[in-house]
Amino acid sequence: MAYQLYRNTTLGNSLQESLDELIQTQQITPQLALQVLLQFDKAINTALANRVRNRVNFKGSLNTYRFCDNVWTFVLNDVEFREVTDLVKVDKVKIVACDGKRASYTCVMILLFDQLLDTPHL
Amino acid sequence: MASSANSNPVPKLYRSVIEDVINEVRELFLDEGVDEQVLMELKTLWENKLMQSKAVEGFHTEEQAALQAAAQQQAQQSQQVTQQTQSQQVLLPQQQQVTNWQSTRPNVTSAPQQQVIVQDPKILQHMSATGMSAAATAATLALPTGVSPYQQLITSQGQILQVVRAANGAQYIIQPQQQMVLQQQVLPQMQPGGVQAPVIQQVLTPLQGGLPQQTGVIIQPQQIVLTGNKVQQNTQVMQMAGQAGQMQQVQQVQQVQQAQGGAAQGAPQQQQQPQAQGGAAPGAPQQQQAQQMTQPQPPMMLQVDGAGDTSSDEDEEEEEEEYDEDEDEDKDKDGGEDGQVEEEPLNSEDDVSDEEDQELFDTENVVVCQYDKIHRSKNKWKFHLKDGIMNLNGRDYVFSKAVGDAEW
Secondary structure: OOOOOOHHOOHHHHHHHHHHHHHHHOOOOOOHHHHHHHHHHHHHHHHHHHOOOOOOEEEEEEEEEEEOOEEEEEEEEEEEEEEOOOEEEEEEEEEEEOOHHHHHHHHHHHHHHHHOOOOOOO | OOOOOOOOOOHHHHHHHHHHHHHHHHOOOHHHOOHHHHHHHHHHHHHHHHHHHHHOHHHHHHHHHHHHHHHHHHHHHHOOOOHHHHHHHHHHHHHHHHHHHHHHHHHHHOOOHHHHHHHHHHHHHHHHHHOOOOOOOOOOOOOOOEEEEEEEEEEOOOOOEEEEOOOOOOOEEEOOOOOOOOOHHHHHHHHOOOOOOOOOOOOOOOOOOOOOOOOEEEOOOOOOOOOOOOOOOOOOOOOOOOOOOOOOOEOOOEEEEOOHHHOOOOOOOOOOOOOHHHOOHHHHHHHHHHHHHOOOEEEOOOOHHHHHHHOOOHHHHHHHHHHHHHHHHHHHHHHHHOOOOOOHHHHHHOOOOOOHHHOOHHHOOEEEEEEEEEEEEOOEEEEEEEOOOOOOOOOOEEEEEEEEEOOO
């Protein structure tokens, strides 16, 4: 399972809304919609990892930080995002970051399965 | 549009993701027994919403539209001549329409005729080229006041539609390219041998001096249906559920070709003369006609929530507020009596600000990503992030790596 992190983006939200509309008109089942979203998770994770190659710098002041369930959530103020081409300034931005090392996520899953199957990995 | 040195990777990325997802779930859809048409509808809805959000430049869809139109044109060349020329007609105004619509966007609120006129020359050219009646000097579209061209949609067959947003927030689709039709005449577009069932065509009226309105496009506030058809104007069945707001003075007889007489919902929109609204009150006759024209549309509903809501909740809130105020007053009185003047609430000197909730912002700028390393030294934080999607000031950006500094 890939991170469901990207569902709350323009791309993800528009997909969810479209699926909701189809569900309301009963053209698809909620189960099917969920499958589509899972597929979307895979696709966006793959696409970001493989098809994007650019770098961004940013600078600002940190308002709040939170680390919970291996997810960092920051709120920054007066931030400048700088790319080679252009500069974007915002007063406030929220950054939600999941662990980039899938190992941690995978480890958790492995441990869970170990408990289920009584097959100790470690 | 000026071509930038660095192409924006976002539209391509999104497009590739959409294609991947749609292709991957095609099997799922078939397994569930869901028609391919629904899959296409999902794709269209998805793309439309993306375009509506304006978070991505929609140029990629235009390119695709051009590609599709080219492919469509080639496919149609084996068909009849008139269709051929008309499809060419489709191609050329497309590019024009892009600029037209976009350039006329700010002009909407005044003189809808302006927009109309802009498109005239284009259509006139084609009209004369195709030898059709030149009576179609009128604009193809007239937008009512308060309606602004919003986005351009591409149907799966590559037709460019204009999504228009009325002042009340309802969204409509205008199908800009239509065959020219004489005033009050409906010319059969398809050859008699065609398979088409009743063709509803756009009725255009020539610009008459002084007439503030042209017959425009039927804008169905709730359902806009374009039935798919193999010939020519392959329009796709689309339904836009929108608010049943007031319809301004725009009506268009959409050219809806009902394939095999299939039910086109809300389609039969053969208008008699909508020009009667010339100077009349825009609201009422519009709604009447709209309601007459659109059949399966639900009855127009006025919004009753919000200000017009029932007062039960308000009463409860008022009661609670009064109760709280009484408590506060008592506390203040007690404080005063004790000799401790506490005029300000106790949390007035607290660090945490309550005003964060009150900030108004159009878009919450969000970055969704993964972290490689988060480092802190005293109050200096360093962020090493990757694979992120950002929405800043309403627009989308992506990055494969991001490095940041912040002071807490």
